[in-house]
Amino acid sequence: MKEVTLREFATREERRKSSLFKAFSVGGFLGPYAICFALFFVFPLVFGVVMALCSFDGKTMFPSEFVGFANFEAVFTNPVLAKDFWGSVWNTLRFALIIVPLSILLPLGLALLINIKPPGYKFFRACIYLPGIFPLTATGLILLKMFDYHYGFFNAFFGLTLDWFGETWSAWLLIGYFCLWCGIGGNFIILCAGLENVDKSLYEAADVDGCGAFSRFLHVTLPGIKDQLFLCLFTTFIGYMNLYGQVYILASNTPDQDAMKSAIYRIQDMLLGSSKGYGYAAAMGICLGIIIIFISVIELIVTKERKGGHAHEERFVSWQKSR
């Protein structure tokens, strides 16, 4: 048997205990999150991909046969599936293109006003955020009643005869209003926090340089809250590409359903009846995900900070040499 000195034994024991402690620490802190992450993110993601590659027999929620990319092929080539899905994607994209800028500009304007800190600004700040905490269904039902064609308060008050939820354009208008009403609170809080953190000395310097209010906003405020603006842009865009609840509540009774269906709503429709549509629904979900990733990457490239690298330094050196 190999002889071990007391020092060696003590060191080894210490190392063993230390490794065990580290393992338990990591496991204890990371474990619960890792389990939830695996269960509720990794598994659905992987299973979603598997579903997209399988067919379903309508009897169970489990896939019955591996069909490769047949579901994706159907999403692109089957006339009714392609018409319905890509039509709904187009509806969603058009809506997102309008609502995303509004969902950033409106809270930005409000945040700028609140940032002036007028009397009672805390009350107004709370009021602006408040609609976001009401349940979507409750707000939707109030809107349905308010804008009802026959008994609605809005038509009665203004003497209008417009069927707000009967016409496609007005239904989308109200969905947009609904989204803004409920959705601007989050972006507003993020932008308020961003404005609070803009270095005040920069404003002083801008004043000294003779900047006007607009120049200050353009050259100090906007660059100062750039990170928050990008965060809002990405999360809002992704959020509205997944639009569902607002359309479901307000436009389920609009006669032209093809013009009202958002992409997620259409995917949800595929789950009607039995499980036979699950494979197509999963394939549609993945296609939508890819579209969102693609547009987000374009956004990322467009909004990426252009750093000069050593260009400025090199130009300065060459200028110095030229003197």
Place this chain on the structure above:
Amino acid sequence: MEKKKLIPLLALAAVLSSCGPTGTTTESSFDPLDEGDLVRDEAGNIVYDGVELKMWSVTTGDDASTQDAIIAGFNDLYEGQIHVTTTHTSRYDLETLLNTTMQFDRPNAPDLLFNHGSRAAEYRERGWLLPVENYFGKAETPLDKDDFVPSLLNAVTLDGSLYGLPMDVHSAMVVMRVDILEKNGYEIPTNYEELVAICDDAPKKAANNQLWIRGENSEGYAADEWRLASTASPYAAFPISYGDMWVHEFVGYTAAVQNGATLVDEEGMPAWNSDETAKGLQLLRDWIFPSATSYNKSALSLDYGSSYDVGNAPLLAGTAMFKLQGPWAYMNEMADFDRLLRNDGGADNITTRSLSGLFTRDDSEASSLIKGEGHAIMMMAPEKFSLTKACAATVFMDYMAYYSGIEWAKRGHLPAAISVSNSSAFKADPAYEEYIQYWGQPEDYVVVPPTVNYTYIDTYFKNALQQTLSSSYQNQTVKAILEDQYEDCVSYIELYA
């Protein structure tokens, strides 16, 4: 292969291996000689000793209370032998609950399901149902199939086997303001032409300041005080809205079948893209948007557009003479009028009629038909089959079909068993005399024939109906709308086939 790449692939392979049929369907094949867990006494009768049956029911609200009272009667009668416990779930949640339970938690699945018979074909395709007829024989529970309304029995008969016992049938009905009709010299209409005659004449009278009305108002009149209808807005006697569930669940289909349409063909495919359906839906379109060629010259209803409901206001106010309603709400309706016109007849100021003959000008056999929806009790395929439970279930089904008659009918559910609806006990009840008799014979009711494509057939028909009644689709013919929706419907069914 690198270890890093191998791990996700293995994970994917593990998930893929979950593909394939994993359901635990236990639809047993019936062996007449097998006695299973049955216990018999000396006389050879089955001994039911504390058999517990669990039933899920689609009924809620007042219907649920009535059903609980009926089932309590059964439990008292069979105390110590068979006991049925009922859980009520709305139809909006029931499908999800069934899906989850039958696939992942079958030990906790119900033994019986009280749901619409039209769902049987889809449930059976998923392997959730047991054929019931053999167990009636085994339990020696009498079953006379000829005693049930054919359309209702047909809905739960799949490939020649009975997958449930029909209990009842219901549809929407019409509530009529008798007081206003009489005051203005009108008779209670019994068919479409009589109805249109009233609805065409009433607006003319109203425009000439000659139409008497009474009811709730904000003009300072007492509710029972007669006054002349306002000339400021057109009078529409029979308001309907395409968002109204009575219209999209019952009236649209009824208009189609009364004009001779078939809803589903023998292959279980939609058959509503026909001239007959177009004729029925055109009549409904004219109801709101009369034209030079329509039979009615005045609008029977204002255009309620996308409004979900016409509401109670027009009938209570007397600004309408007719209203669609669910028969289970008629008792509430009577209570409302007892309160509103308590000094002058109360509920006697209203009456009710079925939809029979109200949506066609034809005088054919089909004109009396009403599209209905029937409940049936179905036997679920359990994880562990018990013959005693299956036999006990037939005793319960028999009780529900034959002994819940009048109480259940008061809630608008006419008995599926013809002998019950024809019985003197049924007809002797004051409720029958007062209103149930006006909802017609159960034989007049037709339900959608069994099809595994029910969800699609129903969804796309309703889309067509909604577009027909919408002002924004007036430039399209009803036939074109039907064709458009039919094509999409068939495309989806074929995609899944």
